[in-house]
Amino acid sequence: MTAKTVDAPIDMAAVARVARRVGLQNIVLIGAHAERFPSKQRGLLEPVVDHDHRLAGKGPKALEIESTFKFVVKQAGTDILKATFVYRLFYSLQGDEPVDGSDAKVFALANGPYHAWPFVRELLFGMTSKMGLPPFILPVLTFQPPRPAAETPVRSGRPVAEARRRARVAHKR
Secondary structure, eight states: EOOOOSOOOOHHHHHHHHTTEEEEEEEEEEEEEEEOOOOOOOSSSSEEEEEEEEEEEEEEEEEEEEEEEEEEEEETTTEEEEEEEEEEEHHHEEEOOOOHHHHHHHHHHHHHHHHHHHHHHHHHHHHHHHHTTOOOOOOOOOOOOOOHHHHGSSSSTOHHHHHHHHHHHHHEE
């Protein structure tokens, strides 16, 4: 599976400043679109997951995050499934001091995927099986610090852990 990686380290101190003051109140699927394309291709399925998260609203006692997930399955280089899901995450905010806007944006980047991930996993599992594909299990979300360039495998667009896993499997053969 190919997944988007974060371009720059996330400021976890900024995330913590917001996280200690919020409570997750609700997660709502506000948009969904999926298409399955007939294909006579054979071969391995190649899922690609991309996601973006943004601060959608900020008030004195609330934060809203919008998380968009794009899912594409290819087989022999041909798209056989495309889907987009948009979730809105609603948080209550404790305390009287306002949340810094830049801290709230960083919180959205870290906690948008963290809180929506289990809902996306369930949706993708059910959707792929109902669309005639093997049920897709979205892997566990991890936040890993960037590795030095010398240790990064040369596999464009692939996370380090996935490339290392594939190398271990190939080594065992």
